[in-house]
Amino acid sequence: MKDAIITVSMNPALDKTVTVNGFTVAGLNRIKDVRVDAGGKGINVAKVLKRFNANVTAWGIQAGEEGRLLARMVEQQGIPTFFLEAEGRTRTNLKVVDEATKETTELNEPGAVITEKVLTDFLDRFEKAMPATAVLVLGGSLPPGAPQDLYRQMICIASRYGVKTILDADGEALKFGITAAPYALKPNIHELEALIGYELESDQEIVKAAKGLLGDGIQYVIVSMGAEGSIVVSGEEAIRARPFPIVPLSTVGAGDSMVAALAFCLIEGKTLEETARWTTAAGSITASKPGSDVCTFFEVEEKLALVSITPISKFNTSV
Numbered sequence: 495m496k497d498a499i500i501t502v503s504m505n506p507a508l509d510k511t512v513t514v515n516g517f518t519v520a521g522l523n524r525i526k527d528v529r530v531d532a533g534g535k536g537i538n539v540a541k542v543l544k545r546f547n548a549n550v551t552a553w554g555i556q557a558g559e560e561g562r563l564l565a566r567m568v569e570q571q572g573i574p575t576f577f578l579e580a581e582g583r584t585r586t587n588l589k590v591v592d593e594a595t596k597e598t599t600e601l602n603e604p605g606a607v608i609t610e611k612v613l614t615d616f617l618d619r620f621e622k623a624m625p626a627t628a629v630l631v632l633g634g635s636l637p638p639g640a641p642q643d644l645y646r647q648m649i650c651i652a653s654r655y656g657v658k659t660i661l662d663a664d665g666e667a668l669k670f671g672i673t674a675a676p677y678a679l680k681p682n683i684h685e686l687e688a689l690i691g692y693e694l695e696s697d698q699e700i701v702k703a704a705k706g707l708l709g710d711g712i713q714y715v716i717v718s719m720g721a722e723g724s725i726v727v728s729g730e731e732a733i734r735a736r737p738f739p740i741v742p743l744s745t746v747g748a749g750d751s752m753v754a755a756l757a758f759c760l761i762e763g764k765t766l767e768e769t770a771r772w773t774t775a776a777g778s779i780t781a782s783k784p785g786s787d788v789c790t791f792f793e794v795e796e797k798l799a800l801v802s803i804t805p806i807s808k809f810n811t812s813v
């Protein structure tokens with residue numbers, strides 16, 4: 495059985511995380527600590543999957559000195575990579591962690607422009623890799639120059655080879671991507687609300703909205719809700735998962751850790767309840783780590799039983 499997972503980061507980043515004590519907008523902020531991690535959603539997913547001992551390769555586009563540094567940082571973690579080089583410079587995303595409030599403020603650059611030539615080469619190599627791939631993870635924003643329906647194109651290619659795609663995107667990239675019926679989606683609550691065009695006030699409303707996305711090939715929707723945990727929905731079941739308490743150090747990569755755990759659960763054939771436990775525990779452990787550092791397999795495994803699980807049908811069967 496195939497077990498290879500490919501993560502794609504078309505717009506990766508060096509994540510520069512600075513820690514301040516009491517972040518002041520429009521004032522002088524003295525930085526207490528700085529760290530730089532290899533970032534981008536697909537790269538974070540690959541970092542977790544490597545720690546889960548999965549057969550993962552990080553694909554993407556890199557550019558300039560920053561791009562070479564990024565690729566080196568990923569490879570130093572023992573993750574096999576396939577990066578095509580583009581012109582310009584891979585972006586640096588600034589993450590400001592406020593020690594006082596435990597809040598993270600993110601300032602993400604648009605990224606280097608991608609040319610049609612690089613894109614065509616990438617898609618060509620991508621299609622060649624699909625026959626040996628079991629799960630594909632598409633995550634993050636698209637770089638300037640890329641068509642908004644790029645994820646849709648990739649999902650269509652992957653589907654021709656029976657590859658299960660997990661899509662973690664927002665805005666237009668998500669809207670277009672959904673039309674190609676990825677196997678699973680991981681919107682956070684704000685991305686889901688933006689997609690459907692209205693606010694969701696209760697768990698029942700979230701389940702209803704998530705269920706509305708299922709069908710025509712979409713099998714799972716995981717709606718993440720920060721400290722509130724998540725709602726995991728399949729055609730047959732809906733589960734409310736609540737995390738154990740943590741002290742958040744940087745929430746960057748928490749959603750990506752959920753996506754990684756979902757890819758792991760798909761490969762391992764876990765049940766929906768097990769998937770709810772693995773994804774939620776992975777997200778919460780990553781949120782308790784500094785910068786874009788991510789959870790390990792043993793840290794997650796140790797906490798699985800502490801994730802509180804409630805089947806949604808228990809309190810409302812009408813959704």
Ligand SMILES: Nc1ncnc2c1ncn2[C@@H]1O[C@H](COP(=O)(O)OP(=O)(O)OP(=O)(O)O)[C@@H](O)[C@H]1O
Nearest residue numbers: 682718719720721723747748749750774777778781
């Ligand atoms: N403050 C927190 N306390 C406990 N768990 C948290 C906290 N923040 C995040 N998590 C865990 O991480 C998961 C994903 O968080 P979130 O909904 O913020 O994802 P996201 O918005 O996709 O994150 P990102 O895009 O930064 O990776 C949550 O479902 C939860 O399990």
Ligand SMILES: O=P(O)(O)OC[C@@]1(O)O[C@H](CO)[C@@H](O)[C@@H]1O
Nearest residue numbers: 507533534535587602634635747
């Ligand atoms: O700008 P995008 O592509 O939407 O998000 C990029 C990013 O914020 O996502 C990761 C966290 O999920 C970070 O490593 C990275 O900086």
